[in-house]
Amino acid sequence: MAATARSGGRRRRQRGRGRAALAAAGGGQRVVVTGIGVASPFGQDKEEFYARLCAGTSAVKRITKFDPEGLVTQIAAQIDDFSVGGFIDAKNARRMDDVVKYTIVSGNQALVDAGLGRESDGFAALDKERCGILIGSAMGGSSLQTSMDNMDKLFQGKKLSPFFVPYTLVNVPGGLLSIDVGFTGPNYAVVTACATGNYCISAAAGHIQRGECDLILAGGAEAAVTRAGIAGFNACKALSSRNDEPERASRPWDKGRDGFVMGEGAGVLCLESLEHAQARGAEIYAEYAGGAYTSDAHHMTEPHPQGAGVSRCIQSALANAGVEAGEVGYMNCHGTSTPAGDMAEVRAIKRALGSTDRLVVNSTKSMVGHCLGAAAGIEAVVCVQALRHRRVHPTLNLEDREDGFDLNAPTEALEIPDLKVAANNSFGFGGHNSCVIFKRWEE
Numbered sequence: 482m483a484a485t486a487r488s489g490g491r492r493r494r495q496r497g498r499g500r501a502a503l504a505a506a507g508g509g510q511r512v513v514v515t516g517i518g519v520a521s522p523f524g525q526d527k528e529e530f531y532a533r534l535c536a537g538t539s540a541v542k543r544i545t546k547f548d549p550e551g552l553v554t555q556i557a558a559q560i561d562d563f564s565v566g567g568f569i570d571a572k573n574a575r576r577m578d579d580v581v582k583y584t585i586v587s588g589n590q591a592l593v594d595a596g597l598g599r600e601s602d603g604f605a606a607l608d609k610e611r612c613g614i615l616i617g618s619a620m621g622g623s624s625l626q627t628s629m630d631n632m633d634k635l636f637q638g639k640k641l642s643p644f645f646v647p648y649t650l651v652n653v654p655g656g657l658l659s660i661d662v663g664f665t666g667p668n669y670a671v672v673t674a675c676a677t678g679n680y681c682i683s684a685a686a687g688h689i690q691r692g693e694c695d696l697i698l699a700g701g702a703e704a705a706v707t708r709a710g711i712a713g714f715n716a717c718k719a720l721s722s723r724n725d726e727p728e729r730a731s732r733p734w735d736k737g738r739d740g741f742v743m744g745e746g747a748g749v750l751c752l753e754s755l756e757h758a759q760a761r762g763a764e765i766y767a768e769y770a771g772g773a774y775t776s777d778a779h780h781m782t783e784p785h786p787q788g789a790g791v792s793r794c795i796q797s798a799l800a801n802a803g804v805e806a807g808e809v810g811y812m813n814c815h816g817t818s819t820p821a822g823d824m825a826e827v828r829a830i831k832r833a834l835g836s837t838d839r840l841v842v843n844s845t846k847s848m849v850g851h852c853l854g855a856a857a858g859i860e861a862v863v864c865v866q867a868l869r870h871r872r873v874h875p876t877l878n879l880e881d882r883e884d885g886f887d888l889n890a891p892t893e894a895l896e897i898p899d900l901k902v903a904a905n906n907s908f909g910f911g912g913h914n915s916c917v918i919f920k921r922w923e924e
Contacts (some may be wrong), residue, residue, distance in 0.1 A: 498620025509690040512769040513922065515758050516595025518587035519862050520702070522558045522744070525566070525590060532872035533848075533868040535894040539728035540849050541742050547708050554720040555913035556727040557706045558744035558850030565853050566590070568661075576644065576673045578627055579704035583747035583855075584616050585661055586902030588698045595751040596763055597696075599662075603761055613666035613697040614748060615685040616655040617677040619705075619854030619909070626707035654702055654881065664696050667896055674909025675815075676774070677701045678748060678857030679917050683772035685752050695757040700858030703748035711743060717782065719819065729861025731851075732878035733816035733844040734823050734886045738873055740781035741817040744850025748858030750865070760900040767865045770902070770918040771802025777912030784822050790914050795904070798916035804902055806834040809918075811903045813860045826906065827886055841895060842888045847877035857907035857915065868921040 519525060522540035523533040533540075542559040546796045549555035565574045565582060568589045574582065589599075597604045631645040647653045652670040659668045667688050671680040678701030685699035714720045714904060720741040723730035731742040756763055775797065777790035784791070799806060815826055845863050846852075852859055867873050901921045908914050 507613050509864055510692055511755040512686045512689045512752055513754050513755050513758050513917070514750050514766045514769065514865050515763045516591040516593070517766070517862050517865060518589070518591030518594065518747070518749040518816045520560060520563065520583040520587050520747040520857065522560050522746070523849070525564065525586070527594065527862065527866065531863070531870070531874070534845065534863065535872060536846060537875045537893065538646035539731075539877055540744070541727045541730055543724070543727060544706065544711070546706055549708070549711065550709055552708070553722050554711050555724045556730055556742060557711065558742060559706045560745055562903035578648040579745070580618055580702050581648065581654045581657055583704060584702040585658050587700070587702065587747040588614065588616065588658045589662070591698055591733070591749045591751040597751070597753050603772050605651040606761070608695060609663050610665050612664040613685065613693040613694050614655045614659050614664055615671065615681040615697055615699045616658065617681045617701050617854055618651050618654065618671055618703050619672065619674045619677055620703065620710070626709060629707070629709050631680045638744070648661065656783060660696070667697065673852065673855050673913040673915070674911055675856050676913040676915040677854040678859070678861060678908040679772065679905060679907045680774060681858070682750060682752070682769070682861055682917055683774070683915070686769045686772070689752060696751065696753045698749055699752055700747065700749035700861065701855040702740050702809075703853045704745045705853055706743055706745045714743065715891065721818065723811070729862045729878050731818045731847045733814070733818045733847050733876055734827070734882070734883050734890065735879050736881045736883050738818045738820060738823065739822040741819055741846065742850040744846070744852040746849070746852050746855050746859055748855060748860070748862040750858070750861055765922045767868045768920045769800055770804060770920045772917035773797035773801050773913065777914065779912055782910050784825040784908060786821070786825055788825045788832065790912065791826060791829035791908065792832040793907070794914040795829065795906070795916045798904065798918050802918035804918055807836065807839060808902045809834065809904050810839060810841060810897055810900045811838060811864070811867055812842045813903065813905045814842050814844050815906045815908050816876070817846055820846070824883055824885060825889060837888055840889060841873050841897060842890050843873055843875070843876045847879070857905060860905050860907065861862035861917065861919075864905045868900060868903050868919060871898055872896050
């Protein structure tokens, strides 16, 4: 039995080396999306999540996770009553940081959605050495709160939690997920602030394209709706203070916007090589076509006013994907609802694409807020769902359009029968720009 297992392992590794050699010779693997995991204020079911977005439902309300009294901003798109769904035992669910829970549950959900639940024959057949996890976060999830709680203990002369250091490390959520599912391939977290999820998705796709992996769980997670998180962004003057009208606070491209609204959650894609997905008869949701990253090299928190780096990023992503500008039918914009950022992105899109006559844009953040390191992962889920359903959700609160904003941004859900290509933009403090391209799957 042991000899058989060893010989089977050698055969799998030889096949892996053969695929890697093929990729190196120019026959790179195609990458497809076969599963989705999401944690959001609208719940954890991918169809319910997308239906609520298409209905134009706002998740923004007064914060109840802690007492926000005394803060300039007292609203957020928080997650209430998060269900670990049997993926985490009761003891660990009590002590785990929220971002760890969001990561482990969403990662497992993506596997289940891909037909690779823990008890399935498909999961048992996976070569775990060729499976990886690339899930990042901007701030180590709830590390602000974890740090605050433990610093209070320190100043009071109390014993610190043994989880203090691990739960402030951005790589730990993905590391714990790898322990949970037994994946021993690439496992790391890219940290590029609010562009994190896209960077992780593109990096994961690269491992698969080069023949190094069969399957990778990729995306982002964040749990920064904490007193320190809100107060910190208030200090940057980045958040909306429309506390009396929470549902109307996040308003990308609207003249009345006064900052973004904090959100939280996770978005995870199960990415596979097309060969691996077809061999096991998986349902394919979409194809990862390509992506790119650039840097503004301009300012710590403000975008380049003309969107030079963003424009170059979009053009590079299109080139990497082999897609013409006119083929992009839908773009999920970064669209944070900040005075400077929104229009800089619009200028970049126009510069990158030239004609935008066929382009439809929206901002998921208008309903679920800005989820920081989870934003790009969640919005990648939205792009995949838009391609699957050929339906684009509205942008909420777009009532008085900013001068110069003439892109097609519907305020009600829009059917796009011929939608074939979707792009996802995400940018982060430090000047980090990212764009990934997905195609509707058609055999």
